[in-house]
Amino acid sequence: MHDVVIVGAGPVGLFLACELGRAGCSVLVLEREPESRSPFKGKLLGTRGLSAASTEAFHRRGMLHQLRTASGGHGDPGADAEAAREPASLRGVGHFAGIRIDPDRVDATALPYRLPGQAMDGMLTHLEAVETLLAEQASRLGVEIRHGVTVSALSRHEQSAVAYAGEHAYPARWVVGCDGGRSTVRGLADFAFVGTEPQFTGYTMQATAADAEKLGPGINLTPTGMYLRLLEGHIAMVDFDGGAFDRSQQLTRDHLQAVLRRVSGTDVTLSEVHLASSFTDRAMQTTTYRQGRVLLAGDAAHIHSPLGGQGLNTGIGDAMNLGWKLAATVHGHAPDGLLDSYTRERRPIGAKVLDWSRAQVAIMRPDPHCQAIQGVIRDLIGTRDGATYVAGRLSGASIRYDLGSEHPWVGRSAPDFRLENGTRLSDLMRDGRGVALDFSADRCLRDAAKGWESRMRYAAGPAENDLGLGAVLVRPDGVVALAGERTPDREAFEQTAGQWFGAPDS
Missing domain, CATH: 3.30.70.2450 (Alpha-Beta Plaits)
Structure with a gap:
């Protein structure tokens, strides 16, 4: 029996497989298509835009340089290093309902939760490049990928779930449907799928x-x-x-x-x-992303029009959020409710993307009233504040999970802090563990972090720009769990670490 069976070998399923494989889970990926290559995945029809949030995810796992090279972009590490010194710009931020966003009007200083770095900008890629890179990475991590397997039935039990393809049974402790907008897993597991019907x-x-x-x-x-x-x-x-x-x-x-x-x-x-x-532009979403031992991610959980290029990016965000939580559950050290936080955090993000898509469709309709609204939106996007707002939405810079804290950093993606010794936060996250960054090198915090060494790295020392923070606790998906203008006290650190990482090792 595998720990996890993933149905669907698209970018979302493969990214999730890499996250689980990196954490030491046994993973089997089932894909109905007999081979991965398709003319619809190549450089023309398969072109997709990755947001800054998605490039950040690839960067944190050490795959961004390879993806840029495979996508036809530059792969010169020296050029990347030079770009990391440039001011944050969010170049190539995209469009809203066909209205192009002028990157020169975007005020990067109004997006304070970012630092200049290699993953600051989004990029163009194509599905073949993404899937090939992720499949190779998954294989190196011990993930088994089987093509030409069509799942036709599903059974759920208290401690396991079984995917069936004809006479073949694939039992696992967990099954995850990453099988697209017409998801078989979603239907077989009776997920409610609600939303709005298409306009075009x-x-x-x-x-x-x-x-x-x-x-x-x-x-x-x-x-x-x-x-x-x-x-x-x-x-x-x-x-x-x-x-x-x-x-x-x-x-x-x-x-x-x-x-x-x-x-x-x-x-x-x-x-x-x-x-x-x-x-x-049919816009639908499941009411939950988990039914017992079955979970959904990507288009299996939410579908909408491709306007604005949010589909792939939302799916990668799902996989990044789910991977470490499911792995912790598999290994038995997840705190109570950790896996349920996947739906709680990701479903609101999906709902906002659906509304973002609906809003674009509404002003594109060939109707005088809609066209009039389009003119107003065009004027607003032409302003500095308007362009910055849309850039924040498209790039993922505005995403924030409600983690129950009023601190403005908690729930946001952590900036790519660079310590004075040259180490970046992204360098510390490649193995999928969380990170405790202690800019004041407080011995008390160092000793506290030792309790979670198997699940968390500790790094200390001044940063080139600590943004006024004394210490930051970062979850494995790069989200800030705890931040303080001075070093958090040991009790607060241990309480937060226990909330996300479970009981200490000893």
Whole structure:
């Protein structure tokens, strides 16, 4: 029996597998597709934007440099080091409902919970690069990945759960569904899935246009919808048909051309369509992310339109949050309620992303009232405060979990503190343990941290910029659990450490 069976070998399932494998859990990943490669995952149709929060997650596990290289970006460590000295900028922050955010208008000083570093900016990548990197990392960590296995049944017991694929049974102490928006695990485990129905059918395709110059480059909002034209024949578009066409009919060249002409207001001709798929803005979420021994992450727990590129990023956030909690539960040292905090922390984040998606759809509708609101939003985003607000939402910089503390740092992602000896917080987090940073090198705190050495690193010494803090306790997912302008007293430290790490080792 495995500790954990993960259904779905996409980025979320593989990231979670790496987290669990790094923590010493036995993990089996089941994927229904016979092979990982697909033309929809490559550099054209598989392109995705990673937020600063997601690049931060890869950085903390020592994978960002490899991902940049695999994604076609620079991989020069010297260049990365130089970038780490630059002021925080959040370059390439994206768009809201097709309205581009001017990075020069973003006030990084208004986002005080960040420090300059290699993971400060988001980046473009593609699914093939992400999945290949994570699959290789998972294999090195002892994770078994099986392709061509379609889960068709699920049984749950008090101490285990079993996934079935035909006559084959895959028992585990825990089963996690990371199998996408049409999740089989979600249905088999009877998770309630609630939300709103679609307003549009969206299309993405790789096509050859005989007169592509008739289409404006980049994102184009029109009175009838929206279309996007990128290099190498990558075209996407949104048609407000109530989602009627999605997956209901074959995607023919004639249909795609008719929709493109209607949305773009041109007579453009598609001479050939090489690849095409459709999607909608259906926005749904499970009411809980856990049912007994079965959990959900990524699109299995929440679906929405791809506007703003939040889907993959939200899924990676789910995996980062769940991994250490599930591992602690497997190993028997999780404090009471730790695994339930996964739903409590991540579901509100998912709900905000769904509303963010709905808001974008609302102002894109081909309706005079919606178009009027779009004009107001465009003006607001053009201001410094507006651009900064949207950048904070898109980058993940504004995410904060309610951990029951009024301290402004608690519940936020920890900045990548750099000690005077050159060690960064991200360097200390590569093995998936928590970190106690003691900028005052207080012996009392050092002695207290020894009780959790198997689950927490202790590092002491002045920092290049401690942001006025004396000490910080960071959870394995990079979230600040305790912070103080001076070194926390031993009692407060031990109480917080016990809350998140369980009983001390001795």
